[in-house]
């Protein structure tokens with residue numbers, strides 16, 4: 001009698017790597033991200049519909065990289081239909097696990113930073129739910145709002161200032177309230193609410209200290225300081241508003257650098273503070 005066939009050796013799963021590419025300018029891909037793209041890992045990139053263009057992939061292309069023939073697209077539809085969404089996520093997670101089971105690393109291309117409002121964290125969670133031992137690595141990157149502040153020639157926060165990053169979908173009432181709590185608000189995903197937010201900023205006298213930035217780092221980048229120009233305009237999904245409220249009444253600082261004894265002049269701490 002022939003011996004029973006040996007049980008198949010469990011595949012060694014490749015790593016799932018979230019490769020942050022920055023918000024548009026390939027010069028903002030970090031050295032670590034660049035190395036991951038050249039590491040021999042298979043590429044995967046997100047699209048909203050099958051065979052649609054991918055903004056993340058375009059960043060790599062603009063950086064002069066040839067798209068590997070075996071790069072795969074993963075479809076993440078933009079829909080509020082919970083059933084369709086759950087089905088798409090389950091499909092993307094299963095596809096990812098199947099690719100990782102080949103034993104090769106998978107570099108998932110992410111626009112901006114992979115830990116900031118990114119599909120990647122959700123994908124990583126879904127994949128680990130299927131196979132908990134899969135290793136996930138995240139390569140940090142430049143977020144859209146960090147790049148936007150740089151091109152807009154604005155500081156996000158200085159010294160003791162506070163800042164908050166929120167999706168604009170919370171609505172103008174919440175934004176209005178947060179303007180009293182934070183020196184800087186970064187409003188993400190502003191597309192459906194631009195006109196309402198502009199009205200609020202005008203009412204609060206904050207248009208001069210706010211800036212709209214669209215597709216930062218891409219060839220179509222738009223930086224608008226004069227917000228009145230935006231009224232009634234359609235804007236791209238990849239856009240945000242930086243709002244500074246210099247009129248905000250600040251609370252007392254209870255603890256922090258200011259309360260510590262001032263370092264003696266010439267000491268290393270004094271040099272760092274300067």
Ligand SMILES: C[S@@+](CC[C@H](N)C(=O)[O-])C[C@H]1O[C@@H](n2cnc3c(N)ncnc32)[C@H](O)[C@@H]1O
Nearest residue numbers: 023112113116117143144188189215216238239
């Ligand atoms: C799903 S989130 C992705 C955030 C991204 N991971 C990051 O690190 O900034 C999409 C939102 O980020 C902002 N965003 C992303 N890329 C942008 C860009 N190149 N220019 C301006 N805003 C951008 C927009 O507010 C957009 O609606």
